[in-house]
Amino acid sequence: MKLSIALFGITREIVGQPQLELTVPEGQSVQQLLAGLQQTYPALGELRSLAVAVNNEYAQPDAPLHERDEIALIPPVSGG
């Protein structure tokens, strides 16, 4: 399945673009997605934390991803 992943802040700078298009096996979990991305972009693994948002909510590591999900990487937030 094809996933589109939105990138913000430091993750956008690490990857070098605001959006990633990936083809991954059907039913891939949040954790598997993160592991794959950290292998391709080791600097992602050096962040204090890295969460995944699915449809505007923080996703659990074992949550399965779907092709039409709105997915984003969430590096440590620093609003306020």
Place this chain on the structure above:
Amino acid sequence: MLIELTDQPIHVAAVLDAVQADGAGAVNSFIGTIRNRSTGRRVVRLHYEAYDQMAVHQLRKVAEQAMERWPMLQKVAVVHRKGTLEIGDVAVVVAVSTPHRAESFAACQYIIDTLKEVVPIWKKEEYEDGTVWVAAHP
């Protein structure tokens, strides 16, 4: 409930007006502003970036959680800035109204503390000799 993410200057008085309620004996607010120093370095300006859609959704959830926790809350307003901000600019305003003052302090603090933990907004500090994404690394 007023929830807003804006690239325009925040008018603090307008945010306070938004929580005015006849049942309120207290209005409490937190105003976050841009400081000129961070961990000993001189900050020139700050760049805020947001995942707009999720940020507004999460801001709304934080405000709703506060209203569940303090059912006497009359009104809540949260306005957060994005884009480039200069020293002294207002980055965020949280305002709440309640019948009595004690809950207004507690609810206002809960909202700003939780916002800083969960709302997908990021700031990059600009110094005279470089930039750093705040809190990104251990």
